[in-house]
Amino acid sequence: MTPADQDTLARNIAEAVQPMIQEDALPGHESQLEPKPDWAPRYPGSGRLAGKVAIITGADSGIGRAVAALFAREGADIAVAYLCEHDDAAETKRIVEAEGRRAIAISGDLGEKAHCNAVVAQTVNELGRLDILINNAGEQHPDQDIRDISEEQLKRTFQSNIYSMFFMVQAALPHLTAGSTIVNCTSITMYAGEPELLDYSSTKGAITAFTRSLSQNLVDKGIRVNGVAPGPIWTPLNPSGGSSPEKLATFGQKTPMKRPGQPNEVAPAFLFLECEDSSYMAGQVLHPNGGQVVNG
Template sequence: MTAQERMIHEDALPGHESRLQPKPDWMPRYPGSGRLAGKVALITGADSGIGRAVAALYAREGADVGIVYLCEHDDARKTVEIVEAEGRTGIAIAGDVGDKAFCETAVDQVIARFGRLDIVVNNAGEQHPDKDIRDITEDQLRRTFQTNIFGMFFLVQAARPHLKKGAAIVNCTSVTMYQGSKELLDYSSTKGAITAFTRSLSENLVGEGIRVNAVAPGPIWTPLNPMGGASPEKLEHFGESTPMGRPGQPNEVAPSFLFLACEDASYMSGQILHPNGGSIING
């Protein structure tokens, strides 16, 4: 058993939405208006949580979707069904985004099926709570960075030959990048790297007509936290510290990903949106 397989077995991450109660709210709130008509999106971590909500909203707005996920096959099938119910095509691609070869394979499958790639959403991520920095094992540290930031590099490298003028990349960072998190030292560190990656990649690609932005969610009700990504003490009061006094739902975050992917955001690159329940941060 590899270190990654052992950690998945031990902590149940990233977790099955099909087993979560109450269920997160992924349903788009409004009729579509064709803002992504004819587009093809590849979304990592799209089997559940924020990724599923983004896939549902993109499909409602006219996009076909490549759904990349790790091992939650039941959740991935459900997301494909959601995309198809919106009249679009979804394909599920299972594998580890921290593996460069897999990212190349995932992009190849999207191109083989749809013939193009217009939007890359780097959403997949993992977190492991530790109250003492000494409890963070080398395997955990390497794996968190491998998934959360190395995977973004690998996927963009694989997608880059197919991204033309007008394409968009949207990364998922976190409020923890700005506020810090005493129990998520390694996770918060990767989110800082993602924000820097977003701003730097924007500078790198903006001249090619490719926009790069990010979304920094606050506490959102997804399988990640209740299935091992947060301590029991934190989970008991999850989201209560926000000004709104509650956690957010995935369909309250997905519109930020839609805005940054469509032509409504044609004059935005290198920027971060903050659906976080009203927390004021310098972003």
């Protein structure tokens, strides 16, 4: 991204201070977002995931779409697991197929165990196997006062963000073998905190602990588990109600790079952790966050 592009993005974000849709329609549609996030892989593929099959949750848009595009370029077939943004999911499926790979799109609530079982079953039935699980889907709701977080919202955020990861791993594990990999998406909010995202940040802390513990649980089976903790990334989640208008007006400007990141600046971290380049890494978290130094 050139300095001119960065300035344009910052101006456009500052102008888009009103959420596109109401919070109850999260995570939102990338097709409606302006400016559009950059999802396209930046380099030719080198076959690092040739012949593998990946489930990517939340792959209809944002980071998930960028990961799907990059994995397809590297040779993987993709199951796109998403909530209800059918237009975005269809576009991600088209992107994967344009890379010459197979793709299926599966909609439904990943916070429900039965649906997670169905996602894995359909993937194995239609794509033949399962080698990679990317737990990326999640939701967030801004609240200035902890007393404003309803019991329903608290349960829903944990169900979407951390219960779904337990359910997906439980469903996937019978199909994973030595050499398989799992990457969970946590967040900089787990390390730095975020005063208006108390429930969301708490789930991300749980995800990091889950990642480290699951890694130790599965490493003897030859299954590597790692995590990625993005900083502020330009996706539909924040302008669709995941951030307050005040936060959205300066989104990403507090990072050392003074801008939000793009999904295709995060996707390579997932690729590194899924391919043999990271064969001696397990239980670790990578931090594509615009230069913010955090412990972990």
